[in-house]
Amino acid sequence: MRDLQPVNIETHLKNAVIFNALGDEEIALIAKGAREVRCDKGVTIFHRGDACTGFHIVVFGQVKLSFTSAQGVEKIVEIVQQGQSFGEAMMFLDKPYVVSAQALSSSLLLHVSKSAVFSEMERNHDTMRKMLGSLARRTHRLMLDVEGYCLHSGKQRIIGYLLNQLEHGEPGSEAVSLDLAVTKCVIASRLNLTQEHFSRILHELSDLDLIQVDGRRLTIPSLQRLSLHQFE
Template sequence: MNITESLLYSFGSETKIFKKGEMIFREGDQALYYFQIVEGKIKLNNYNEDGKEFIHNILGKNQSFGDSLIFLEKKYPMNASCLSPTELIRLPKNNFLELLEKNPDVSIEMNHCLSQRLYYKMVMIQNMASSNPSVRLKGLLNYLRSFHDEDCDPCFSVQLTRQQIANLVGLRVETVIRALKKMEKEGDIKIQDRKILY
């Protein structure tokens, strides 16, 4: 979801700057804001009882987060932290709801965005149930590519490390590396200068 900055500011949003590694919110914090990324990269994650990280998503410029929880009286079920220096626009929950009420077109776009996320979450859950690492990786790559307009094959460049990919699909990094090599050999992806093209 990407709402025009001028519209966000007209409803009382503010710009916040974060350093690399800084937390935007923690698991258990009350959901109070709509966030939109102006520059930078953030990750949404959890840690299990053994301290193993699970990454829910990695988001970049013009993407939003925290929006689905604005409609619920719930606490964040994950952390949000900066993978790079990040500039965000932050709009308080009540102001955001007022913005949607007064701008039905934005509200419809929000529904579309949330529906798309829900759809790909369901697809990802189905893929995660597979014991085949390639199925899990293809599910993730399709999800990531869905946020971009390129319609060529393969041209979408995956801007994630092998470790981040492993954390997103619940596999060991060695398994991801082997599966990616197999996928390259089968023509599903290209790897150029260590970048995955899908």
Template sequence: MAGTKIKVEEFLNKLPLFNEIPPEELKQIAESVTESHVGKGDIIFRRGDPCVGFHIVIFGQVKLAFTSPDGNEKVVEIIGPGHSFGEALMFMEKPYIVAAQALADTLLLHVPKQAVFDELERDTKFARKMLAGLSRRLHGLISDVEAYSLSSGAQRVIGYLLKSDAQHDGDQMTLAVSKTVLASRLNLTPEHFSRILHDLAAKKLIAVDGRNITILDIEKLRSYEGR
């Protein structure tokens, strides 16, 4: 993908955050945007690095995570195509509090904070959209904390499976990331995550083949999640 070139202005125009900006202003923003191709496993930024804008994923996946003093990694979020990260710290003018690493070959756009600040001063609609995006991110993080605090490990795993496109008996899904990364995202150890998949398979609710999972009994999965 190293030779891939995109039309930045056209891509930005498709994103909800930018799609109502007048063409001449969108062009100005696009001219300040930089592209970066990041290989699988490469670090995009480290905790403590200065935040001078925010990133948008064009293709690929990015993991946001931090490492505890004892060396264990906690995955905070997994960012896919069309989604962004880094906005909150950009506004706070604080360094990154997590590290970002590419989980696959990834193409990123970096929107500098000055371009964002200039547009915020020009357009109240843009400001509202930016606030809405940050609010959704906060709501998602609060939902995660609630799930970790009130839901069992099995409920968290089932909840993740039920958010996929596999919604009927016989439907299949492929885990988008490794089981280790997904376990950390769900606040589980890899061993606990594997045990849960094994138990669900033993109950004939799912079938597991590597990263491929087949839903065998969607109704029992739903009732199990609600316990």
């Protein structure tokens, strides 16, 4: 765990995607209902079926959202990164959590209470509009994920994931390296692939000299070649 110095809650709320359209006054009021939650790697933040009393924002670290099938197979729905949030939908629906949340690394979260959010939304309808806009964008992203599962091959999903991790790279860039922030089995589950299928595709891409794998470090000799290969 990083140092235990208290954080500036208002600053981190303002930087969160769901609140980045709000003004200082709105942020200050919501901050009164927020508290820090520090988690070591592997700590469960909530279980599927637990009552939802608010939602969480990741200040640093990573959190996986998942559920387990009747056969005991875990499916990772989302990997939540710094600045992102989770749990808002269940808060607005006033329903128990439909997934479990677990820290993938040492993490600091902010828990924002339902009462603080609802009070501000009742006070200022513009806050409601801004938050609903943020939720709509997230829903759109999840729909794109579903489209990928249904219409894209495993190879396309993996290449798309790698390119998304290098969003600041240019297609014509020289070789670039990427350190995977989570394990390969977590990424495989996130992409709706078995570990065996995921590993096989990495080997195929490596044999084509499109990637070079060294543990969690991947080197991409040419972003342009990898991007073009995605839809071949």
